[in-house]
Amino acid sequence: MAHAPRPPPGVGAQPVARSLGRVLQTGDGGRGPKRRRRIGRPGRSVGRPWGQRAGWSACAGCRRPSPSARTPRRISVTDRPSIPYRFDPDATAAGLQEKYDGLEAGVETGDEVTIAGRLMLRRGQGKLVFGQLADSSGRIQLFAPADVTPRFEDFGKLSLGDWIGVRGEVMATRKGELSVKVLEWTLLAETRRPFPDKWHGMTDPDTRYRQRYVDLWVTEEARRGFQLRSKLVSLTRRWLEDRGFVEVETPVFHPIPGGALARPFTTHHNALDQELYLRVAPELYLKRLIVGGFERVFEIARVFRNEGLSPRHNPEFTMLELYQAYADWTDIMRLVEELVAHLATELLGTTSITYQGRDLDLSVPWRRATLADLIEEQIGRPVGLDTPLDELRALCDEHDVPWKDSYGPGKLLLELYEKTAEGEQWDPVFVTEYPIEVSPLARPHRELSGMTERFEGIVAGRELCNAFSELLDPDDQRARFEDQAKDKAAGDDEAMAVDEDYLRALDYGLPPTGGLGIGIDRLVMLLADAASIRDVVLFPTLRPEQDQVSVAAAEGGDGTEADTDRVV
């Protein structure tokens, strides 16, 4: 009710106020609950779910237009106390659907339950109202006959989207629809804004991302995706803990950004008067922990990269990184394929999945192929680190791969691979043997000079993980850092800096270690069949809405110079 958009101030409020007053009047007229539920802590009587409310009738003359919403208030400030402080549902929609599955049409069970949720559909039938209540588990029909449901008139006037609590009897209608016959009900929250079309829902991506709270109620797939994400993370933790991995938390603020080739966000700590970077990877801290004696560690780390947005990139995203002492890259390959197959089996019941309409086989073992082999598959010519620079450059030109004079053969190979081969992969493949030149933290290959024991897992044409036998040698690491620093000095924003403390840690001795980083968002995309990373990130990074920017500007400025360094 009262959802006419943009009403003139003060108009349209009267009838609404009156009916609303009734909605809030919870007098039970002799039809009180059989068992009064006690809520609040023992000894205190803070609001009773079905009890009388004081003050509701005072609202008729005090209505005024809502300051923010386009729709007028239906509950005045003085009415607010009639919303109970607690509510105790003892059943869920899905739980009832499961428990009473197959209940015969017309049966009244005599079982009373208390449920709560949003009213998502409503169908009036004169002296009978049908509703559909949605909670986090699912939906169930409400059955409200005039001679049974208290404040029947008001029940029929509830807005789609209102939260209500209901006590009622489990029954099946004559048509066989499982329902709860409403014996008591109370308003738990009104919606002052109309919900989107009950059939078409919400399709505008911008609105879905900005107002995820609405999207989650109206878009089934959205809920499913995020539930899957939650389960995936939980299963991953359990799986790793079962294998002796210890979960840790390392700093988000890094004095020296490291662990990945990426542009960091910068910020400033006032008390330390210190520039800090938001981490682009937790890698160097986790390897310090191996030095410190944690033999198997992992972190599910939110990381931040100051780079473009795309359907596959969000500036903040979640990486699982893990490090296992005494393991090498082959151990990590097995770990990755087993973990992913385990997650697919647990979440989807199979390793034969469909992604974006195309079959995808995640079953173990995954294919192994060298980076050079995959390039050759695409361009029909063998290449390697010993291919003359001129030839590699010519090949790049031939395949529209841009290159710079500073690129050595390793970088040229990587560029060729990424532009010609990576996107062509579909079923999982471990791409092995990355050049040292492009792998500043990976240990040199035990047999091939110029190469590292590094691999990436590619699934559905995109990188899912990056892993290697870790570089142990402090002198080699220092040399690699210095090469990176040279690039950085030459203007490469993504190059690493020399991290003296990390080198000191290596001086104390890092044992042979296998390490891994998996993009959790992309893994969820794969298993949730999501086309965009924004479908698996609850609140993806967006340009702020205009009026929010002005609010932020007005509230900012506490006089410190840090204001100019705010990370946006």
Next chain:
RNA sequence: GCGCCUCUAGCUCAACGGCAGAGCAAUGGACUCUUAAUCCACAGGUUGGGGGUUCGAAUCCCCCGGGGCGCACCA
């Protein structure tokens, strides 16, 4: 950052140089078994913002803003 597309009622969409419309939601009413209920009535708009062309602009052009996709960068 560049290119293409897009923005119309709360939501989903029409109208594509000639009176801005429909369905759902809302509002008033009818209905005791509905399933996106149905039926009657009623209301709802600075067509993202600004400028221009035109007798006339939601429609064509320019600028600005939001978003989507692609490229670039990356995971």
